Amino acid sequence: MKEIFERRSIRKYTDQPIPDEHVEKLLMAAMAAPSAGNQQPWEFVIIRDRKILEGITKFHPYSQMLKEAQLAIVVCADLDREKHVGYWQQDCAAATQNLLLEAQYLGIGAVWLGIYPREERVNGIKTLLGLPERVIPMAVISIGYPAENKGPSDRYDKTRVHINKWEF
Amino acid sequence: MKEIFERRSIRKYTDQPIPDEHVEKLLMAAMAAPSAGNQQPWEFVIIRDRKILEGITKFHPYSQMLKEAQLAIVVCADLDREKHVGYWQQDCAAATQNLLLEAQYLGIGAVWLGIYPREERVNGIKTLLGLPERVIPMAVISIGYPAENKGPSDRYDKTRVHINKWEF
Numbered sequence: 157m158k159e160i161f162e163r164r165s166i167r168k169y170t171d172q173p174i175p176d177e178h179v180e181k182l183l184m185a186a187m188a189a190p191s192a193g194n195q196q197p198w199e200f201v202i203i204r205d206r207k208i209l210e211g212i213t214k215f216h217p218y219s220q221m222l223k224e225a226q227l228a229i230v231v232c233a234d235l236d237r238e239k240h241v242g243y244w245q246q247d248c249a250a251a252t253q254n255l256l257l258e259a260q261y262l263g264i265g266a267v268w269l270g271i272y273p274r275e276e277r278v279n280g281i282k283t284l285l286g287l288p289e290r291v292i293p294m295a296v297i298s299i300g301y302p303a304e305n306k307g308p309s310d311r312y313d314k315t316r317v318h319i320n321k322w323e324f
Numbered sequence: 325m326k327e328i329f330e331r332r333s334i335r336k337y338t339d340q341p342i343p344d345e346h347v348e349k350l351l352m353a354a355m356a357a358p359s360a361g362n363q364q365p366w367e368f369v370i371i372r373d374r375k376i377l378e379g380i381t382k383f384h385p386y387s388q389m390l391k392e393a394q395l396a397i398v399v400c401a402d403l404d405r406e407k408h409v410g411y412w413q414q415d416c417a418a419a420t421q422n423l424l425l426e427a428q429y430l431g432i433g434a435v436w437l438g439i440y441p442r443e444e445r446v447n448g449i450k451t452l453l454g455l456p457e458r459v460i461p462m463a464v465i466s467i468g469y470p471a472e473n474k475g476p477s478d479r480y481d482k483t484r485v486h487i488n489k490w491e492f
Contacts, residue, residue: 249417
């Protein structure tokens with residue numbers, strides 16, 4: 157599917173705003189993800205406030221593109237929603253990947269910035285956004301219309317594929 | 325994108341075999357996922373051997389559909405490939421979600437079975453497949469052509485969306 161194979165991390169953006177209905181589509185895609193026992197542990201914070209976007213760049217070392225981004229979406233887990241303890245990272249990562257692919261489908265550029273498990277980043281986001289203790293920010297997605305062109309990256313590596321057992 | 329919104333967990337399969345080139349497409353999609361610093365920590369084991377598929381059902385409580393599946397793909401992380409320690413679960417979950425969406429695109433049914441962090445399942449798979457100590461199985465994907473029809477599930481929940489801060 158071309159969205160999967162053509163998606164790349166986009167860190168340069170135009171100043172064209174992203175319409176709210178497209179942001180909603182990104183969130184709908186994220187929430188369509190599978191999760192352990194369908195527990196849907198996720199919560200999302202849309203950041204359009206420039207001061208908050210810049211606040212992130214003060215403690216996250218790889219987040220300078222947020223200064224030019226139209227918005228960011230913070231993907232969080234509410235640990236109180238976990239029925240199957242220990243699966244929230246996988247659930248939220250599946251939701252994040254859906255969001256990135258829907259962005260690609262809509263012609264929107266995005267990049268996944270890691271937060272959890274780096275303690276200083278988790279605490280930085282928690283303080284900046286006023287998250288309750290039980291809510292863990294996993295990732296920040298920086299979003300805007302692309303101002304850079306990247307071709308597909310072929311990452312397929314046959315040596316990573318094993319048949320029936322590890323060795324044969 | 326319709327693959328995202330129409331994908332459901334498929335647990336009943338026909339006896340039609342899945343061609344190798346489609347299995348390869350699933351793996352190509354998985355490996356096209358983003359990962360922390362592009363570290364690509366993943367390894368995959370394709371299981372078509374019926375005895376091994378049935379072996380999984382002996383220790384995994386929600387895996388009975390493997391008895392009818394055409395194959396399974398075990399998504400693993402090789403911890404020696406982690407440059408950014410602590411992100412392998414998120415990386416492998418993004419790869420898994422790509423795999424599930426590519427399956428949907430190809431008309432193939434699949435369901436994500438959780439392995440990590442349940443110790444008895446991790447150890448069961450490690451023993452069955454002969455995985456080295458450093459390789460952690462995260463999930464098993466059960467795969468076959470669908471013998472059940474499920475409509476899309478609308479999981480969108482506006483109360484999970486926050487603007488700029490948790491509360492305002």
